[in-house]
Amino acid sequence: MPRSSEPDGIGYWAGVSPAIVLCIWELAGRLGWTNPILLPNPTQIVAALAALVASGGILTPLVHTVGLFVVGFTLAAVIGTGIGIAMATSRRLYGLLEPLVEMLRPIPKPALVPVLFLFLGIGKATMIALVVLAGMFPVLISTYQGVRGLDPVLLETARTFQISRSRMIASIILPASLPMILAGMRVALGLGLVLVILAEMLAAQEGIGFRILDLERSFQIRDMFAWIVVLVLLGAAMMKVFDVAERNLVPWRGRS
Template identity: 75%
Template sequence: MSWRLKALSANLLGLISPASVLCIWETAGALGWINPVLLPRPSLILRSLVDLVGDGAVFSPLLHTIALFAVGYGLACVIGICIGVAMATNQVLYGLLEPLTECIRPIPKSALVPVLFLFLGIGRATMITVVVLAAVFPVLISTFQGVRGLDPVLLETARTFQVRRQRTIFSIILPASLPMILAGMRVALGLGLVLVILAEMLAGEDGVGFRILDLQRSFQIRDMFAWIFVLVLLGGGLMMLFDVAERRLVPWRGRT
């Protein structure tokens, strides 16, 4: 009980500074200290945001962005974990794939967006490819390190009891290296989102990224800030979701 109270009061105290920043911003705007064209008052931005949600204009671009991200990120996680486990447990596959991974990994993935746009054309498949390319390597490498760093006693015990390979992977290797896999997935989450927004901005068709850049170019700054706020909620929401999932999956993490 007292623990809960403490957490609650900590949360309330944490609200003080954002609230005061908002107040200062609002008063400075109302008193005309900041240029209202460049930095509109929070209350005006909030009104734009309410309008956006009210007439439903927010949903189609938001869904576009979320769908691209979800498909790309999901694929990247699956591919990264599979290849990571395969490379860590099988020496032949390791030798086969390690040089290729080390060749593609150092490419700054943002540089690939225009290249792939030109080669594959501007479209959803291209954007998803970009997200997968960006998100797969953090997952792959931390999975690999997680599996390679496992206590050998675990694997030897499995061998002693003649546990089959498939079961060893699913019941021992994956659960034991889960904290590392999740650490990689966390990095991939941020990177994936960055690449989705960038791809949308460069493609100039749809999505939250496109909206933000388009509104800035047509100088509708209030609406632009409203969309950025949508993105804050999206990014923050995804990270919170990840935290919750991580605490569920790895309850012992952070307690050692």
């Protein structure tokens, strides 16, 4: 699989086609080809977004969504990595946990939203639990694969030097399987964001998801689009942060 840094021959052209689409959209709006109530012009959306930022109203929902997501994602990453390593290094734990993991994994995670709402009540804890449930399985499985796929010579060498189990995990297994762990976390990142937004739409009184659905229902379409832009930027920013972190943590990635 080609690395993301591989040139795809686009370069500066990347901005051209989005610009053309935006121009056509704007023109269509100005010329009255589109229904201005259903589909506001890009300039109107940008104006709504600017107003949102200027008034400071952007802050509370953004903090709500990002907060839920970050807490849930961190927990999912830690739990997923922990169980993944445990299952990969201990035959007994593997036997104990594998059937349970295989049982829970195929459940489409959105189906758990109403279940957890009934179960844990509607609240932040529930939404965080959803992100954890959605995010931990990709991390867990990817970690497990990563550790199992390690060069046996590496582990044998460590064993020859009689390194303790905890030291072996901390200084050999964890760094060596980091690329795979991060790959799992990347999948979890996208899933986690989907679950946060869904949970907010279905039950929260705050947050970006709540805002988008609420504004649609009260027919404030411009503001709704402004919030969608915020969300897209947020998603792209998180991916970017993740890319940078990955490049710093595993600079050798994709070279082996």
